[in-house]
Amino acid sequence: xxxxxxxxxxxxxxxxxxxxxxxxxxxxxxxxxxxxxxxxxxxxxxxxxxxxxxxxxxxxxxxxxxxxxxxxxxxxxxxxxxxxxxxxxxxxxxxxxxxxxxxxxxxxxxxxxxxxxxxxxxxxxxxxxxxxxxxxxxxxxxxxxxxxxxxxxxxxxxxxxxxxxxxxxxxxxxxxxxxxxxxxxxxxxxxxxxxxxxxxxxxxxxxxxxxxxxxxxxxxxxxxxxxxxxxxxxxxxxxxxxxxxxxxxxxxxxxxxxxxxxxxxxxxxxxxxxxxxxxxxxxxxxxxxxxxxxxxxxxxxxxxxxxxxxxxxxxxxxxxxxxxxxxxxxxxxxxxxxxxxxxxxxxxxxxxxxxxxxxxxxxxxxxxxxxxxxxxxxxxxxxxxxxxxxxxxxxxxxxxxxxxxxxxxxxxxxxxxxxxxxxxxxxxxxxxxxxxxxxxxxxxxxxxxxxxxxxxxxxxxxxxxxxxxxxxxxxxxxxxxxxxxxxxxxxxxxxxxxxxxxxxxxxxxxxxxxxxxxxxxxxxxxxxxxxxxxxxxxxxxxxxxxxxxxxxxxxxxxxxxxxxxxxxxxxxxxxxxxxxxxxxxxxxxxx
Numbered sequence: 001x002x003x004x005x006x007x008x009x010x011x012x013x014x015x016x017x018x019x020x021x022x023x024x025x026x027x028x029x030x031x032x033x034x035x036x037x038x039x040x041x042x043x044x045x046x047x048x049x050x051x052x053x054x055x056x057x058x059x060x061x062x063x064x065x066x067x068x069x070x071x072x073x074x075x076x077x078x079x080x081x082x083x084x085x086x087x088x089x090x091x092x093x094x095x096x097x098x099x100x101x102x103x104x105x106x107x108x109x110x111x112x113x114x115x116x117x118x119x120x121x122x123x124x125x126x127x128x129x130x131x132x133x134x135x136x137x138x139x140x141x142x143x144x145x146x147x148x149x150x151x152x153x154x155x156x157x158x159x160x161x162x163x164x165x166x167x168x169x170x171x172x173x174x175x176x177x178x179x180x181x182x183x184x185x186x187x188x189x190x191x192x193x194x195x196x197x198x199x200x201x202x203x204x205x206x207x208x209x210x211x212x213x214x215x216x217x218x219x220x221x222x223x224x225x226x227x228x229x230x231x232x233x234x235x236x237x238x239x240x241x242x243x244x245x246x247x248x249x250x251x252x253x254x255x256x257x258x259x260x261x262x263x264x265x266x267x268x269x270x271x272x273x274x275x276x277x278x279x280x281x282x283x284x285x286x287x288x289x290x291x292x293x294x295x296x297x298x299x300x301x302x303x304x305x306x307x308x309x310x311x312x313x314x315x316x317x318x319x320x321x322x323x324x325x326x327x328x329x330x331x332x333x334x335x336x337x338x339x340x341x342x343x344x345x346x347x348x349x350x351x352x353x354x355x356x357x358x359x360x361x362x363x364x365x366x367x368x369x370x371x372x373x374x375x376x377x378x379x380x381x382x383x384x385x386x387x388x389x390x391x392x393x394x395x396x397x398x399x400x401x402x403x404x405x406x407x408x409x410x411x412x413x414x415x416x417x418x419x420x421x422x423x424x425x426x427x428x429x430x431x432x433x434x435x436x437x438x439x440x441x442x443x444x445x446x447x448x449x450x451x452x453x454x455x456x457x458x459x460x461x462x463x464x465x466x467x468x469x470x471x472x473x474x475x476x477x478x479x480x481x482x483x484x485x486x487x488x489x490x491x492x493x494x495x496x497x498x499x500x501x502x503x504x505x506x507x508x509x510x511x512x513x514x515x516x517x518x519x520x521x522x523x524x525x526x527x528x529x530x531x532x533x534x535x536x537x538x539x540x541x542x543x544x545x546x547x548x549x550x551x552x553x554x555x556x557x558x559x560x561x562x563x564x565x566x567x568x569x570x571x572x573x574x575x576x577x578x579x580x581x582x583x584x585x586x587x588x589x590x591x
Contacts, residue, residue: 301374302375
């Protein structure tokens, strides 16, 4: 017999009501039990302290053994018929002075209370206990000469039976909760009837819509309602869905594939941000592709200028070193060098064997490199057996190859343009075009952090004579060699510029005058020790003249600072060349 939704709901209502009653009863019973035990412990503690107070009043009057026995007897008489019992245990110090009395052997809670001097509470079982240690006061030492204040003389053991109270509470709780069972059940039954009626109408309407579908356009009649099969009421709908699947197999697959390909190709958009960092663009592209297709890696193969094959791999999650090696081994071409990039580095990628890597790989390679040096591109997608999506990937790989190659080529050309726009092609140093911006930035930063910035103007001595005597080609060699010496003499963070012709400028951030003079001395020594040879392989020595100026010591404006350093350079030449000259007190424009 097939199950019905109504039958399932009624059964569930009955089970739910029973479980709810048991859960509520158990929860409340536990709460009542805990509350009863806590009340009993509090009562026992109060009783113990009252007993101790009474004993203390008798002890300070100097009571005797008969009074003790009468006191204990009166306690037993007062508590007769109640759930409470009080036992007074005499400790070893009292026994040593006044002798032993008839009492039960001290168990672990009593010994623990007398040894620690703290009360002991026991909540378990049908009886709760409160053990109160009798600690000696200063007044007790007069009689108990073998103890000091704070020593435990004995203990009061109060025991309260809670079994009958707990059992009574549970019975009363059950009587109170029982009437809630039929009320809850009938309320749930009414809800079941309402849900059954609503489901019946929905299922009937869905079955009618499915039976009316003959074209792809008719799918809109479903209105996003999905049937849940497995009940007698849904058997007819399941039959109609089976017939519908056969009709959709030929009518809807082409459109789905086209939509999937369009969504995938929409991701291949080149923007200014993509050109700025093409590797970051491909990494983000992989993340976006995963919104359409499950792919855990993209890769691209390039030919560099030396005709070596380079590999760029972009992983969605972090692969292990072993997985990287297996991936490179599974490629259709073996690269000379590989770089790996990860979109979500904090998430590890599961291990995949080489056979699965080859099965998941969809690659497109060409015989020779195309734009941007790209020679191959591929995707790692787990789409085993899904022929439609495999077709989409393979058709998109050609577009992906052109997009990645174009982005890489544009990025490379942009870098070259930026380099040549700011760098001297002969020496590779910054040009005068960016010098003033660099100097202005360092002056602003020095002013912000209350620091100094030094400027060195460096000129190659008798450069015209070098060109006339040995030719302009050798003159270019001299300029390149001097540029290398300058870079070697400067510190990390210092900036060197070819200002023009044979003139160079060095910007020294966070540098005072004495430090700048030390840098200038290193430059002079470095140039003097170059050991160059002229075109006839004869030793050739060259030198430079250096002028210094420091902001804010000599000027605060960039052009005034340059003017002072330039004048100092000409003074160095006038003084015999191959030296560095610092401004004097009269040369500072800022004063």
